[in-house]
Amino acid sequence: MRSEADPLPLLSDHLPPDRPIRVLIVDDHALLRDGLRGILEAENDIVVVGEAGNSEQAVAYVAATTPDIVVLDVDIPGDKVTATLTRIQLRSARTKAIILSIYDEPMVVQELLAMGVRGYLLKSVNRQDFVAAIRGVYQDDQRVVLSISQQSLQQVNGARVNLLSDREREVIMLVAGAMSNAQIATRLRITEGTVKRHLRNIFTKLGAVSRIDAVNKAAAAHQLPSRKS
Structure with missing residues (x-):
């Protein structure tokens, strides 16, 4: 139909x-x-x-x-x-x-x-x-x-399908806040290499070709967590 x-x-x-x-x-x-x-x-x-x-x-x-x-x-x-x-x-x-x-x-x-x-x-x-x-x-x-x-x-x-894991959603939220990989690593208390791995997974899942594209596609797919007031 x-x-x-x-x-x-x-x-x-x-x-x-x-x-x-x-x-x-x-x-x-x-x-x-x-x-x-x-x-x-x-x-x-x-x-x-x-x-x-x-x-x-x-x-x-x-x-x-x-x-x-x-x-x-x-x-x-x-x-x-x-x-x-x-x-x-x-x-x-x-x-x-x-x-x-x-x-x-x-x-x-x-x-x-x-x-x-x-x-x-x-x-x-x-x-x-x-x-x-x-x-x-x-x-x-x-x-x-x-x-x-x-x-x-x-x-x-x-639907609000969770394409990304909780950690990946945290990472893309910080990317949306214009943070660098090093800043994200510090905020989440993980290594910069782990941040890069999460970003590779995010790009693959969303079909993104850049950080901005990933943020836009995550927003369109309702993958950005709500900001806490």
Whole structure:
């Protein structure tokens, strides 16, 4: 069931962009890739710039083509999807990711939204909604499109998933306060090496590429502890 909280744009409302929307398809099933390519290339405002069957190919194609949209299977071979997203963001910050999945799992959706994905679509999505999601995400920098069950949508909207451990949340809170690694180590009475290890874990879990990015993504995922008055 499609989310009514963020409806997909109507195809009749679509105005062609100045240039085609450039899309990379990433899925390990060649038959599915062929089907997606056929759907997209039937549209006069979308062009498929490449196909990839695993995470390494996906990252290489993104670096080479800097697509507007990457349609990414949640279960591709190679790196986990979270690691793949981080590598994609490092190579092309302008590329927006839409996840295709068979899993209607609120925890998975919440984690990927915290990493900045712009859409999460079940593979049961129909052709029109799939194309509309790509157009909507491309045209609107604030749009996030979900095509999941109503039950999952309610859980995603109401969830406060603890992606980070208590100690990691303490560390990112101090990073948000502009503290250096040395200052954080002193405050928490741990070594600077331990602070760096916590930060590596935080970056991996949130798909962050910098300290500021980590703070922003932690805030978006409700991972910053409340300040005590």
